[in-house]
Amino acid sequence: MTYGVKLRVQGSFACFSRPEMKVERVSYDVITPSAARGILSAIHWKPAITWVIDRIHVLKPICFQSIRRNEVASKIPVSKVKSAMKSGDVTDLYLRADQDRQQRASTLLRDVDYIIEAHFDMTDRAGPDDNPGKHLDTFNRRAAAGQCFQQPCFGAREFPADFTLWTEPVPPHALPDDQADKDLGWMLLDIDHHRDAPGQGHRCDARCVPLFFPARLAKGVLTVPPRDGQEVRS
Amino acid sequence: MGIHESRIEFVYLFDVRNGNPNGDPDAGNMPRLDPETSKGLVTDVSLKRKIRNFVELTQSGQKGYEIYVREKAILNDQHARAYEANGIASEKGKLPKGEGDARKVTQWMCETFFDVRTFGAVMTTGVNCGQVRGPVQLTFAESLHPIVPMEVSVTRMAVTTAAEAEKQQGDNRTMGRKYIVPYGLYRAHGFISPHLARQTGFSDSDLELFFKALENMFEQDRSATRGEMAARKLVVFRHKSPLGEAPAQKLFKLVTARVKDGVTAPRSFDDDFTVTIDRDNLPAGVEIEERL
Numbered sequence: 064m065t066y067g068v069k070l071r072v073q074g075s076f077a078c079f080s081r082p083e084m085k086v087e088r089v090s091y092d093v094i095t096p097s098a099a100r101g102i103l104s105a106i107h108w109k110p111a112i113t114w115v116i117d118r119i120h121v122l123k124p125i126c127f128q129s130i131r132r133n134e135v136a137s138k139i140p141v142s143k144v145k146s147a148m149k150s151g152d153v154t155d156l157y158l159r160a161d162q163d164r165q166q167r168a169s170t171l172l173r174d175v176d177y178i179i180e181a182h183f184d185m186t187d188r189a190g191p192d193d194n195p196g197k198h199l200d201t202f203n204r205r206a207a208a209g210q211c212f213q214q215p216c217f218g219a220r221e222f223p224a225d226f227t228l229w230t231e232p233v234p235p236h237a238l239p240d241d242q243a244d245k246d247l248g249w250m251l252l253d254i255d256h257h258r259d260a261p262g263q264g265h266r267c268d269a270r271c272v273p274l275f276f277p278a279r280l281a282k283g284v285l286t287v288p289p290r291d292g293q294e295v296r297s
Numbered sequence: 298m299g300i301h302e303s304r305i306e307f308v309y310l311f312d313v314r315n316g317n318p319n320g321d322p323d324a325g326n327m328p329r330l331d332p333e334t335s336k337g338l339v340t341d342v343s344l345k346r347k348i349r350n351f352v353e354l355t356q357s358g359q360k361g362y363e364i365y366v367r368e369k370a371i372l373n374d375q376h377a378r379a380y381e382a383n384g385i386a387s388e389k390g391k392l393p394k395g396e397g398d399a400r401k402v403t404q405w406m407c408e409t410f411f412d413v414r415t416f417g418a419v420m421t422t423g424v425n426c427g428q429v430r431g432p433v434q435l436t437f438a439e440s441l442h443p444i445v446p447m448e449v450s451v452t453r454m455a456v457t458t459a460a461e462a463e464k465q466q467g468d469n470r471t472m473g474r475k476y477i478v479p480y481g482l483y484r485a486h487g488f489i490s491p492h493l494a495r496q497t498g499f500s501d502s503d504l505e506l507f508f509k510a511l512e513n514m515f516e517q518d519r520s521a522t523r524g525e526m527a528a529r530k531l532v533v534f535r536h537k538s539p540l541g542e543a544p545a546q547k548l549f550k551l552v553t554a555r556v557k558d559g560v561t562a563p564r565s566f567d568d569d570f571t572v573t574i575d576r577d578n579l580p581a582g583v584e585i586e587e588r589l
Contacts, residue, residue: 073546076437128332131323132340135366139420144402153409157367160346166322173333209544210304213434213490220434221341223488225546 066199067117067182069229070206072102076128077172077217082251082273088169090218092125092245093280096287097253098218099179105215106226107202111189119285120178122236131168135160175217178233203228236283243283250278252287252295272297300432300504304541305489308532308552309511311438312482312566316524317446317475319343327476328446335443337481341435344485345416347518351510352411354517362506365410365418403429407497414497415507432494433507438485441554441570442563444478451475477524480564486549491539508533512589529566530554531588532574542582551575551585 072094079095080088096116103114135158147156183202185195205211206228215224236243257270276288276295288294319339320326329338349364356362399420407414407429417431456462456469489504508531515526532552536542554572556563563569579585 075439126333129323130329130338130340131321132342133322134342139365139406139418141399141402141420144406144420145398148402148405153363156409157363157365159368160366161368168323205540208540208542209547210538210540210542212492212540213430213432214306214488214545216434220430221436223434223436223486223545225544227544 066195067180068103068199068202068206069233070103070106070179070181071177071227071229072179072215072217072224073176073226074217074222074224075174076222077175078169078222079172079218087167090127090170090172091250092172092247093121093278093285094119094175094177094179094217095251095253097251099177099181100253102179102215102217102224102226103181103202105213106205106211107198108212109193109198111186111193112183112195112198113186114181114183115289116179116181116287118180118287120180120233120236121238121242121280121283121285122176122178122234123174124238125242126173127170128173129168129170131166133160134165134167136163136165171222172217178229238280238283243280245280247278247280247285249275249296252276252290255290255297298535298537299501300489300494300499301491302539304491304536304539305504306534306545306548307487307489307508307511308530308549309438309485309487309528310482310530310554310572311485311515311526311528312480313478313523314480314525314564315477316526317477317522318481318483318526320476320522327448328444328478328481330444330446331439335445337440337444337446337478337483339438339483339485341437341485344435344438345412347514348415348507348510349412351514351517352506355509356411356506361408361411363410364412365406366412404498411503411506414499414503417497429497430493431497432490432492432499434488434490436486438483440481440483442482442556444481446476446478449475449477475522480562482529482554482563482566482570484554486545488545508588527566528589530572533586533588535584535586537582537584543580547580548583551578 077090077094078088079091079098081091099116099119100114108114137158139158143156147153183198185193206226215226216222217224252274255272255274256267274290274295274297276292278285317328318337319329321329329340331338346368349366350368352362353364353367403420406418406420413429415431415433417429419428451473453471453473454469456465456471462469511531512528515528518526534548552572552574554570557569557571560569574585574587576585
């Protein structure tokens with residue numbers, strides 16, 4: 064275990080979709096450890112390290128809003144792309160957005176503010192040059208300067224996350240009494256991604272396993288168990 | 298400096314007069330509203346649609362500027378255009394077959410389609426899904442002040458069916474309604490990641506076209522519902538490094554748009570608003586380009 068980091072993240076919308084309500088997205092009450100890991104990775108990540116979320120401080124009241132949008136129903140079929148590549152003709156390769164339409168409502172979180180406490184572990188893909196100090200420095204330097212690989216987001220890319228490296232004590236939360244200590248039910252911890260070939264990029268398939276844990280806010284703090292924790296179920 | 302060497306953020310202001318910038322399918326196509334603040338909303342996808350339409354309209358037939366997610370008008374349906382086929386078999390390398398193929402396909406999609414290269418796309422091969430993250434990330438646009446949508450009733454001097462005409466005994470009229478926002482100034486933020494631009498091959502000329510689309514897209518999107526919409530300001534922050542020099546939220550705060558003193562119901566961008574760019578507090582290593 065290396066030294067931890069604290070990152071404060073804020074935004075006006077967020078959508079941490081519950082997997083059980085996928086068609087019309089419904090957000091979890093708070094950010095998932097998986098989404099928090101994605102935010103840290105958007106600032107700094109290398110195959111040599113893996114981010115582990117320890118605690119999430121929820122600073123603002125949990126509040127939802129529904130937005131219905133026109134979305135397309137299909138994904139791009141690869142077979143069609145391949146035949147267009149072969150024939151060299153793209154006339155028929157398109158998606159008619161107005162005929163392949165789904166209207167989907169998303170239940171979003173409004174006005175979120177979290178402090179993510181995390182650390183990273185070294186992986187077996189670390190080279191001889193990789194040491195925890197170097198990666199910690201890189202992360203802290205980037206986060207303090209507002210640098211990032213790509214703008215981190217809250218669940219979906221249209222909901223950007225503002226981030227600040229947090230070195231001060233955690234400020235008091237503004238949660239109402241019924242939310243400060245709240246059972247959030249089973250929540251996604253992360254997805255255990257199956258890797259077939261290291262360094263070749265990753266495409267999720269059926270071998271990737273979602274992990275869940277019983278989430279509970281205690282005085283506004285969500286404590287995240289380790290992946291191999293007793294309470295974690297796949 | 299090129300897009301592959303510098304992070305970019307932008308603030309985009311546009312307004313609407315007597316029109317509906319983005320209807321809410323959940324509320325009978327009323328203009329979208331944030332129920333807590335009564336500020337108007339325009340979704341990211343609504344803006345992206347207009348960018349796609351603009352590029353399709355202005356670049357039609359140009360190699361590499363196809364639009365994958367199209368709307369009604371398929372301008373080039375009749376034109377058969379030939380492209381150099383990019384055979385998959387040629388360059389398998391050491392990668393596993395499936396993975397290599399998927400990459401080739403993804404890359405070809407990026408090269409061929411402007412919207413795939415800019416916004417990304419999801420492609421499927423059975424359980425595997427090749428996914429492209431585009432460099433451009435857009436937020437919901439929010440109006441700067443509460444908007445009051447108005448329902449306007451309109452009449453039509455005709456009816457649709459003979460039965461209806463009979464029922465109305467020759468008084469052939471129907472009533473309809475449309476929603477308008479009398480005036481709204483909206484603000485959206487955007488992020489462009491040079492790392493993802495490199496991955497999808499999003500180039501400097503693509504960036505230029507993207508900004509052109511933001512500047513001009515409402516000019517090509519006139520309709521009865523939209524009223525008068527216009528792009529008002531596009532302020533681009535260009536960092537001198539790929540990772541950026543300052544937090545995005547700090548830069549966005551430098552651009553402020555305020556209703557002028559004494560104006561209770563703003564109705565005009567030029568007369569009722571002051572937009573200021575605080576150049577004095579611009580962090581070192583960031584340049585401002587005021588495009589509009």
